[in-house]
Amino acid sequence: MSALSPVAGADARAEDPLTLSRQGQITDKVGALEDRESAVNASPDRLYAYSVASAAPLTEGGQTEEARTAASSNTSGSALVLPVALVGCAAALAAYSSVKRKHRASTRTTPKDGPEGRHGPGESPRTPLPELDRRAGLALVDTDDAVRTSQEELGFATAQFGEGATRPFQDTVTYAKGELATAFRLRRQLDDANPADDRTRRRTLDEIIARCTDANSRLDAESAAFGRLRAGGRDAPEALAAAEAAFRELTGRNVTAAATLAAMRERYAGSASAPVGSAVEQADDRLVFAAKNLDDARRAIGAGDNGRAAVRVRAVESAVGQATTLVEGVERRALELAEAAGRLPGALMDTETDLADARGLLEDTAEGTEEGTEERTAESTAESTATADLEGRIARAEAVVADVRQEQSAGPYDPIDALRRVEEADAVLDEALAGAREREVREGRARALLDHALLGARSAVGAAADYISTRRGAVGGEARTRLAEGQRRLDQAGTLTELGDTRGALAEAQHADGLARQAQSLAEQDVRSLGHRSGPGGLFGGGGTRG
Template sequence: MTLIAEGSWATDLILPIALLIAAGAVAAYTYTRRRRRTATRTTPHGGAPRAPRPDGLDARADAALVAADDAVRSGEEELPFATLQSGEEAVRPFAEAMAYARGELAAAFLLRQRLDEGVPEDEVSRRQAQEEIVARCEEAVRRLDADAPVPVAPTARAAHAVGAEATARDTAAADAVTADAAARQAAPADTAAPDAAFDAAVEATRLELDGRVTTAQATLAALRERYGESATWPVAYAPDAAGERLRFAAGALERGRVGHAENAIGQAARLVEAVERRALELAEAAGRLPGALVEAEQSRGEPALADVRRAVEAGRYDPLDALRRVTEGDPDLRGAPDLALLCARSAAGAADAHIATHRAAVGPRARTRLAEARRLLAGGGSVREVLRAGELAREAQGLAEQDVRVHGHTEGGGYGGPRHRGEAP
């Protein structure tokens, strides 16, 4: 079994959907829906615009971080559809904007992490850092919005959305789209066909995910029987939450709210992937633990790891946690870099799925800790840095869960503002 490639957990959402959706209809609908979301910044989980709160510069910086992080996540979800429709060359400006926005956001998150660590200490420098966070985040969002591509051949529904909601810089493109839609009004069957194909593809994806949710529930039950509670708690919520989102998607499709259905299905896919990935990670950790434990005991002496050995021999334990403790206890262990990466990436993947799924409720602290974990994992640093990344990722998930408990089940007051009635829970 191979270690999951770095960064793969950030793109899991696209794959289940892209395999089934008709490329032209999906790309056109996704593009124009992005333009509507640019103005409203909503998600099926309930995001209203994240306007800066009026309680100071620090709150403005936090709000800007959340808004920029959501914009980058949305862009990452939509770029593959753009490429399917128009090709790599046509979407190159947007791809470059994505790379630029990621860089600005990463720099802003690093500033926020340092501020949380008390650096710098003087008030003037801290204010300058907060102002830089706001500026970088606003620039990231501006660049994404400016380079968001216009669909080449939108459906009638998409053309209406673009024509109605285009900004001044899109006026010429919107006029062209509107003219194209008017020209095709004489053939209603042709204009309806792409929409019907897209709706059918969304429904097919929903049905396919229904089956995967059932499998994920069985997988989670088996993992609970075999391993300790802490082995499954990062994804324990996932199957039920995925089923909830698919039920919402079914209702949205019946009401013709395909955009909401697509978002809910995307969240369900990410949740199912989280369970599937966790099962693979636990199996790999369980397979690698015995050798690592024997080597560590020979190096440090058996009493030093007696508690880990007892946990393993008890029958129900957490392989990832045990492997982490062995690696923390002996960072010079042979294979320690790979073992530490397995544990840290698992923690980061679970945190990322939780934050993405509940993004309307999750605030800047959880996102900042995850960003710092990613930075350390991407840096190719020491085993101790990788272990620190895992610690930060676990902290990110804990903070995200706390945010969801406080904000995620109310009609308002979360980091994403009040939930729109009828949107996915």
């Protein structure tokens, strides 16, 4: 994929990162604010304004280099992916976000009335195709950030006011998620097909941008009402008390998660705990951030500054929300590893049974070939190919079983990875045996394989989603696209399972597993490479992936 760039005019160019004011002052280098000073100082006007991704260039742990240096005495090395500017003035950034988004919309050259617009199907002649591709990529990252942060903020509001009061906002987020899912699917189709037809590519890119714009517009339309709901529901002391309770509860859970992670590392191979290896440390960092803002909120209330206290409490809620995701990831991984370890012995026995059946089928095929050689000369080539294919499947399954049993006897191993390999090898073997088995046996074996595949797929999708969500200020569009497609495939596997299409569901689950693992790997590369994203899509825009 091409590197992403901001959705701006065709002559947009990257600028050096800015050092943001610690007092919350806004530096407007694009003229987006114009005469909107009052809007900047107004209350938050976006449903997803309180993003917890860094609004400045990230380092390894997610802080700015300046912030990392300043905090090195009291934070760990895997520092926060948290709102640098939010500490100073979240409300101002929320207003700035809305104004800048409108500025980008006013300078865009793609049609505003849909992917075809007044230029006809697929025609936006003023925008070069590579630039349109970059804009579509940025739109996906920006909208994904907006939807993720909207869901987090909606979760806080639902817990406070109940589902009835927040249902209109839930409908809005659901709609935005649907538009985003379609946009991601179009991006995936475009990446897979890579069509030579420029008009087709242009039309698809225009539709991606249009759908992302529509999703953001729906969130914008509800943001004022959502802000009034949250602002009017409780006073600052009550909000502070709720935030403190959530903070204390999560602090205890994180201590337990640390013990769980230590036990995982002792019992299993390093790869087993790797997806959540830094989760406790990351959660600690967010709790440090939350504790500081709780102190600031208390001081603000004591000084009678309830507006400032509200901003600090929102920062606490966001930090606690991300820390909760990290802690839940550790808890879920421990359960998944235990389940996989429990399933593995049965999976090995099933595979060995299938190996015995396959060897018997191979012997029968060989005997039949020898008895009818003269009469069946014309079919000998096809039979030889089928025999070689079956022999290859048998050899692969034998090797996997031997490797897994050796890993089990050698010491700590990764049961999820082991179960995945056994399931994949057995699925290939089972496919060759399907024609020779009774229907009941075929369906029973397919269901067992599907259960194993779904466990691996759910684990991979969940781990990738948590990783991207808690580090989204540094993750570009390619990883998000793979994750979105992996989630779609996993959902489709569930649908096919309900319809009784076990083999179709198995194929979808295997695809979901592979896509999610690719997404996690790509996201990790983005975080390591840094600099590709200068902030969350919901606040400042910007983004990138490998070229």
